[in-house]
Each structure stands twice: as structure tokens, then as C-alpha cells.
Amino acid sequence: MSKNIDINVHHITRVEGHGNITVNVKDGKIEKCEWQVPEAPRFFEAMVRGRRWDDIQTIVSRICGICSISHSFSAIKAVEDALGLEITEQADKIRLLLHYSEQLQSHVLHVGYLVAPDLFGEKSVVPLVPKAPDAVKTIIKAHRVANQWSELIAGRITHPITIIPGGLSRIPTEQQFRDLQNQLKAIVPDLVTICKVVLSVADRLPNFIRETEYVSLAKKGTYAFYHGDITSSDGHTKPVREWESVANEYVHPQSTAKWCKWHRESYATGALARYNNNYRFISPLGKTVADMFGLKPGVCGPFLNNVAQLAEAAHVVEVSIQMIDELLTKGLKNEKVVVKPKAGRGYGAVEAPRGILFHAYEFNKNGECTWGNMCIPTNQNHANIQKDFEKMVPEFMHMGQDGLRQTMEMLVRSYDPCISCSTHFLNVEFV
Amino acid sequence: MTKPRVAIFDFACCEGCQLQIVNLEEEILDLIGTVDVVEWREAMSEQSHDYDIAIIEGSITRLEDEKRIEIIRSRAKILIALGACATIGGVNKLKNNFSITDVKSCVYGKHADMPHLDTYYTKAIDEIVPVDFKVHGCPINGREFAAIVRALLLGKKPFVPDYPVCVECKALENVCRWEYNEPCLGPIIRAGCEAKCPSAGYRCFGCRGYVDHPNVDAAREVIDKYGLSLDDLRTRMVLFGSKQGPTL
Amino acid sequence: MCECCGNGQKDIYLPQMATITKHRMLNGTEFYMHLELDSGKELGHTPGQFVEVSIAGLGEAPISISSSPTQKGFELVVRNVGSLTKAIHKLTAGQKVGIRGPFGSVYPVELAKGRDLVFICGGIGLVPQRSFIRYVLDNRKDYGKVTVLVGTKCYDMRLFREELAMWQERKDMTLMETVDESHDCWDGNVGVVTTLIPKIESDLPKSLVLVCGPPVMYKFVLMALSEAEAPAKNIYVNLERRMKCGVGKCGHCQINNLYVCQDGPVFRWSDLTAVPEAI
């Protein structure tokens, strides 16, 4: 076993955005072990100032290309909170359907394109094409269906168009919903196939456990993505309006993105957090997938996040098929949205695929934004990744430099980090 | 014939444009069949300094990134700017409406001066190095990207519309947003997006940048006819157009 | 050859194939090629006409025929300005291009018989004019005095140098050349082509004058000609416009009500006096 380790991953690959890993071990003693985020900061909180209430989602959707739908929703919910807007039951359902499409798209992309290469010992999905052509094609197909689903409701795949404060600018036709439903029914077997493929290599997921506080939305009776209160696996809850006192953002010297903590030194968000806080309400197919991998509620292994993502992928498809029926039975109505801007501050939260996502804005009486704040799930996970590293390095040092580096990279990837989202806000404590 | 070597790099952006390449879905296998992707951090672990075509996503917001893009330019035969951040600065340019000190202290408060949080005014790629081709949009239109890549591989000048969004919008039989008194930027913004926003019942907010000669003066007069104020238009033109050419 | 459709009408957009037999660069940007139709037939053009040249996948472009119908096959000269023309420059003998045409109006080959002819060529404008010049030289006895003025931007861009040298030698014609910018290797005229007009020996009011050159040239040449009292009905211009179909449908080449692809490219100047977009 080597006593000296020098890991310097400059810009970890197959993640959204830029993150670095630095580990220095001398004579078996850890001198440095850091998760660093050098992503170019983007200053969205500063940029939204002066913009109008109905341009906010257009701007902040651009925080992240992968979870642009979640950013738009979180922003719109905050804007609606500030302007005191209610949306109809139909608009709420259609939005939720759209939100599900993003979960499917993102989870398939993450597990299929970014994580699978690790499990198969490849550097990217490209060499997997000749190795497992059917599996890759199935993944591509599921990804395509998810994207078409987003496009149908949002107007395009990335950076949704139709979601506007107060409702939706346009809804699909009944026929389009029917066609979507048929497509969703048709990919259920494909999802099962993907799960089986992952299961066949699941033993490559490192065995690493660390007691963690998991934070997500939760709402009785539903596996919460869009509604609900902020909930911690430690048993705490808070309304969305108080999210700033959950995230407690602070500037960290290792990172251009801010870090967060709630009750402990760090907490985690994401699919596993949602699963741990909502597992009672997962759909039958979601449960089948969880059982397939032996995923028990309450587990604390970051690598199991990937398994929770698969269970959620199955869940959203199954639930959506049913929701389309509910929508169509009621009959689709063309709803016109009329909004009068007013002064106020509002808060919003939804579950992005990679975890809970917070936005908040304040407007003057002309509807111009005077203040904005956002806190993205990856920021909330940074401290937790660091804590994982600190436990992982001594535990996995025996694997040698390359093995350890590979495992640490996989750990970062398992969080599905979306570093490019990284946004920040003032009045924070420096540690 | 050896396949052209392609590398994809990202700067300050949401990475949504790279995602549109992934979203080519089945077609991406065709793409991989015709070019050698030698570096693409978001999708693969390999890295290389030897490439013919560099595809750049994102805008330049830091001095260190300026150095990096210069190095990339020196290595690439063809440099393609991918998406609004790279072609026109994108929403990142909203930052340029404020002073840098103000922007930094707004976000980082008293830590604004920490060296690793340094930033400066947002620049599009061609404000630093020459760009051979631009793929417009926020995000790019995957189909247009694919057509541009195919044209380049054939040694042909890619077709990029020099006419406004209205052309595509009308062809799709949308009712013009102006008929609902919405300040749509379609008449002055470059087409190629397939008029996605008006088709989804929303006004064009200009993510593809202006056409070569936008008739901005006309916009000034026309706005009156719809009972809107110049301010309504100005605030929209700023979204993707901050300090990048014609503003009212 | 022409693929026929059900009703016996041929597809006006379908090119026939032609093979390159010879090619060379005339200068840094102009590529010359000699072609023969794969059908074995002759193109059957009259001087002044053009063909649509296509390389499938890269596009199609109208190109003037530079050779006289009196010779076998036909010749084109292509300037490298874009994708298609760049690709044409890369072709070599034995390779094929698609050809549609010949299209368009013609020089007044018959009307010109027995008359003095003055050709005024600016730059690449020599290319279509050459078709008629060579035709006249091949039927020399049918025509009166032949004067050819050639103006080129710079010495390096002169086209058909050997041929010009031969024309210079001929006793049965007058060639006058000029370049816009002086050059070490050039001891001839310097200045734009209009400076040569006063030197023409033919009786201009009675000659037929044939003009072809870049868009900016026409205005000045026509002004000089009018000063020299050449009547508009004796002047022919060869005009270029953007063109897509070559068969009078696509609308791109319109000059007011006229279609360059059908009413032109060769126009009698007197027919254009009420056509403001012409020059």
C-alpha cells in the first residue's frame, strides 16, 4: 500500500460545471483533502435587479441548462408568492407533469450517460456504444421520450417557455396528451431494462456509508417534488418562506459557490433525500425498482443516490400516466392569465432532480425586481461532499492513488452535481 | 480520410447548449461516426490538446478565462461559438448594467474581495478572439447545430438566417404576439430557432441576437400603435441584448 | 439524358452530367475548365448565354459560357467567392459537374453581321464576352472592325493572358488593355476601362457596343458611351443578379419587371432606359 498520495483532479469530468479534487497524503498522513469549486461565478442575484416580474423566469432559467425547468418553477413560485397569484388546478397539474418530465430526463441522463461509464469501467458513454449497443439505445430512447415530453408542455426542451407567473401561456391539446400517455406507457419496459442493466453492475458501486442529514420537500400523501414543506430526516420541518434559515449559506475559501448547513455541519439533498423523506408515497413501480436494489428507507450511502434516481424515474412515469387520465376526464380548458404587478417579496421551492432548490424575489410597485436570492441543491451538497471526502480518504486509502481518485470522482458524480448552477448571496458567515 | 477532431469547451454558462448536442439523441451516434470527439468534459473523461474544431460554450467573465480561450484559439483551425453566452454574451451580460464592485458586493457581501471570487465585465467570445462560426440561441437549436456541423464537414458555408424570427413564426401560423399587445422582439431578432417562443404563446425575448440591420427606429414608432411604452420594449431588449448593439 | 416524367415534360431542375476535360487557374481566383456533356451532345448555346453549374450537396450557380459554339465542348471560368465556387476550384480532369441550360438571352449574333463591334470588358466580364469574341474571330469575314477593351483591377488578375497576347498580335482586330493600378511588370495603360473609350477607332455612333463587367462599371461606361454618341439601341449590356432557378420562377434575378435568366443576361440598353433597377 502506497504511503504517498497526490490527487489533483483539475475539473472533474462528466458533471455539469467545474469542480476540482485535491488530496495530499504524506507517509500515510492526510495533509490536504479538498473539494473545490472554481466555476466562474455568474451573479444572477445581481443581474435580476431592475428586471420585470415576467422576465425573471426567463433570466434565472439560464442558471442551469439541466434543471432549467426546476429553476423556472422555483422562480415562478416565488414571483407568484410575491404578487399573490393563485393558479388553477389544471395549471398546477400540467406544471407538475412538466416537472416530472425533467426528473426523468435528468435522471436518465445522469445514470445512463454519466454514471454508467464508471460502472462499466469506461471513460465515457461512447465506448459503451459497441459494447452494449442495446442498452445504450434504450437509454437514448428513454432520454428522447423525456425530452419530447418536456418540449410538448414547455415549448422546448431546455429553458421552458410556457410557464409564466399565474399559469401557462399555452397548453397541449387533448390529442397531444393522449399521444404522450401512450409514449409513457411504451417506455415502462425500457425503464425496467435500464434498471436491470444497472443492477447487473451495481456491485461496482463503492460501499460507503456516512450518517447524514437529508433535506427535501415533503407533503403528506404525495412523493413531493413541487409542493410541500422543507423537511429534514432529523425530524425538522419549515415552511418554504423560511428557506434562508435552512440553507444558512456561507462563503467558503475552497469555492466560488457558497456552502450550506442546517443542524449539522452539512446536509445532503437529492433523490436519496427525497426517497428517505417520502418513500411511503412512492408509486408501486418505483417501489419495485427500489426493492430490486434493496434500497431501504433511511440509508445513508451517497452512492445509493443513483438507485433512488432510478426508482424516481419509474415513479414519475407511472404517476404521470395516471395524471393525464385525470386531466382529460376533467376536460382541458383554455385559461387566460391576467396579472397586475404589485410590490412584495416572495419565496419558492421545488425539488430539482439533484435536490431542493430555493428562490426568492422582491418587487416594487411597478413590478420591477429589487432583490433576488437563489440557493441551488449543489451548493447545499458541497459541504456534505467535503465531509464525505474526509471520511472516505482514510477508509479507501488502501486502494492506492488511482483507485482512490476514481472512487472520489464517482462520489462527486453520485451527487449529480450541477456546479454551473452555482449562485450566491450576501449576508453570509465566513468560516 | 481522417475524421476531424472536435473538442468542446465551456466557460461561464448554464451548459444547456451542450445539452442540446446530447439531445440530438439517436443522431449523436451519427455525429460520433463522422467526427472524433477528443475532449468534452461534460460527457467524457478523455482530454486532448490536438483538435481541428473547437466548440466554445459560455461567455468570458474572468481574466484567467481570457487566457484559456486564447490558448484554445491558437490550437484550433476552426472555432465555433455555441449559444448566446458565447455569441453575444447572453444573459450574463445583464451584469454589465452595473458596476463590478456593485455586482460582487451584491452577491458576496463583505467577502467580495476574496481573490477566487474575482470577475469582470462579461464578454462574448469574439470580443477576445476571432470566431469562425456562430451557432445562435439560448439554447441553440439542435437541428440547426447539426446542419451547421454537416455543412462544415462538407467544406460548405453553413446556412444561418439573416432574416427575423417573424419569417419562421408566420410560416408556423402563429397569431402574432403583437395582436395581444405583447412586445415581441421577433421583427428584429435573427431567425433559426423555429420561432419556438411565439409558437408556445410567448413573445420573442431575443436570445439569438439581432439581425444584421435591425430596424430599431421603427420599433420606437410602432410601439405607440399598440399602446405600450418605450420602456416596455427597452427592458425586453436588454434581456439578451445588454450593451451588445442597438438598444433604444 | 433528361429524365422524363409521366406526362413527357422534362424536369427543369434536373441537371445533366458533364465531365471536365481540361482545367487550370487563370490567376489567383479564377478557375478555367473545359467540359463535355456525358450525353455526347453539344450544349447548343449562342454567345451570351449561361448554364447552371451544380455540385450536388454544395449548390448550384449561374455561370456564363465563355467559349464559342464553334468549338467542341464548352468552357467556363469560375471565380472563387463562396462554397460552391470553392468546391469547383478543387475539381480536376475526369470529375463531373451537373449542368442545366443553356439559359438566357443571346448576343445579337446575326444583327451584328457586317457591323463594327466594340467589346468593353471589366474584370471577369471578359468571360461571357469571350464567347462572342471567339465566335466573331471564327467567322471573321462576317463582321466589320473588332475592338476589344479589357480593364482589370490589377496586373495579377488578368485573365486569358496567352489569348490576349495572341489577340494583340492579330491584324484583324484591336485589343486595348488597361489595369487600374500600376505594376512593375506592366508597361501598358493604367486607369479604369473608361479611359480607353476615347481611343476607340471605330465609328462609335454606328458600331455595336457590348459591355460586361462588375455592377459599378456600367454607370461610368454608359456615361462615356453616351458622350461618345453611341446610341442606346446599339449598346448591349450583360447583367448579373442573384439567381436560383435560372428558368424564370424563383423571382431572385428580377430587375423591375425583367428576369435576368430569361430576358437577360444580355439586354439592349435602349430596352432598359425605363428600368430603373438595371444599373
Added chain:
Amino acid sequence: MSVSKLNKQQFGQFVDAILAAGRKVVGVVAKNDRFVFNTLKSAKDLRLDYDVTILSPRKYVLPQVEPLLTFEVGGDAKSVKQNEPMILLGIHPYDLIAINQMDELFSEGEYDTHYMDRRKNITLVACDVAKASKNVFASSMETAVADKGYDILITDIGDAYLLDAATEKGQALMAYAKGAAAATAEDLKKRNAIQEANKTGLNKHKLNCKPSYLPKLMETAYNHPVWEEKARLCYSCGSCNQVCPTCYCFDVQDRVNWDLKTGTRVRCWDGCLLENFATVAGNHNFRKDRSARFRHRLYRKAKYVPEKIGGQIACVGCGRCVTACTADIANPVTVYNRLMEERTIG
């Protein structure tokens, strides 16, 4: 030929019978609060009471993108035809006249087999206008009713439709009409009244001269200040071209497949108002000024095209460009009337 009468229920059955026979029918259907031509799935979607469609039926006669050839890159090409038989159902007279004009333009001179083969496979079922649109001025252009050029003409006379099958194609289609009665003199009178009313009633903008005078009017209008005045506000967006039933300018593009070996040469709609419509290599633009492009369009409608096709004016008064132009300058009537008033200028 005799005129048949179908009550509304029978008419629906007639259309459904055509659909049931597997024929492709393109008809007028609602798109939110407007109307469009689209593939018809069932008679119940058909809206013959429409005012105007957003785009004209040109999109079926001359598709927005139409393959002309398939090819191997750098090699041989083959003709391809897009000429699926179809029935265009519910064309208003002004649009019908526009199609008839286009038939002439694509067959005169060089015969365009791509267009003409498709056209021959299309059955034109026209219908009299039931409701004036907000900008129609067909009455002014003498295009509010059509007495020829259709295969069948439908008129809604209240409780029933009259169907006038004028050609063999039209009559063949009538075979699907079950229970048709012959129109009575009374019915024909009703039809006549509707058509007479349309001759004057579809006139939201009144042209102050006979359309046949327009070519003459344009002879002295070339340098009139109106071109510059209007075009100052022109966005060069080509909306007026896009929606016009008589515009037919096109671009030709080679599209290559991913194998980089095969592809298609297509033609697609273009518009003379777009900035670079007349730009050649080297960036020389032969119609550089907005006003030159703006003028060209109105000259084409009033003079150039009429000269090609025996005097027919190439504006049929559908009013679509009036609605489509955000700058509100495209209305031909405003321009022509202005020229009428100031005939001496220019």
C-alpha cells in the same frame, strides 16, 4: 352542369365518406380563435363558416419546403416529386384565384413539373365566403366570387349547402354525396344573393380605382415619396410575403444527410422583402434600401406579375398582409389609394 343540394347533415356524411374512402382531405379547421388549413380528420372539425385562414392554401400547392432532387454528394441527381393526391376543401374565391394565377405562372414559359404534377393531383373545392374577415378587400379586387377555376364550389345557403361540380374531378367526388337533391330555382336565387352581397360586402379597405387600372397607375409612381415614408417603418420581416397567397418566390438549398454522401435539393419559400433577397457574392445588394424592397413587392402585385399573366392583378384582396404587418404599413390599398390621389407626383 347542375347544382346539387345537401342538407348540413348530409354534407357532413359526404365529407366523412370521402375520408372513409382513404382520400386525403385538407380543410379549414380552428386554431384557437383563428383558422388554418390542415389535414382533416373528421367532418365535425371542418369550419366552412371561417372568415380567413392565417396562411393561404398556397402551403399545399407550393409547400414551404419541397424536395426537388435527391442526390449523391458530388454525383448524380434524381427527380423527386411531392404530389400526393389531395382534396383542398373550403378555399375562398380570392384564394382560388390566387391558385389559378400560380398555375399559370408555373406552366408558362418553362413548365415546372414539380408544381404542375402536384397541382393536377389536387381537387379544388371552393366555398363562398360566409363571414368577412377584419381586413378583407376582395370586393375591391373583384375576387370576392369566382365563376371558374374550381372543381366544386360550395355555398352555404342557411339550412343546406349547394354544391356546384364544374369539372370531371369535381363530379367524381360527388359520387360520395348520398341523398343529394337538385338545387331548386329558389336555392339558386339564395346563392346568387349571397354572391352578389359578397361582391360589395367583402370590402374593409376600399380601393379607389378599378384593379385593372393599377398597372397604368404604377407607370408614374416609381419615385413617389410614399415608398420611403412607409418603408421607414419596415422591419424587412417578410411577413407580408409569407402570408400572401400570390407570393411564390423561392430559395433553393442543398441539404445533406449525416452520412455526408446523400442529400436532397429543396426549394423553400423566400420573400422579396427580406434584406438579402437580391444580395450576390461579395455582399453586393441590388435592392439595398428598405424602400426599394417595399416598392418591389407592390410593383410585383400591381404591374410585373400582371404583365406576365394577361393583366391579372397579383393581389387578391385577402387582407392577410394587412393583419400580418406589425408595422402596419403593408396594406396595398393604402398605398395604391395614395398614389391615386397624388397621381402627378413621381
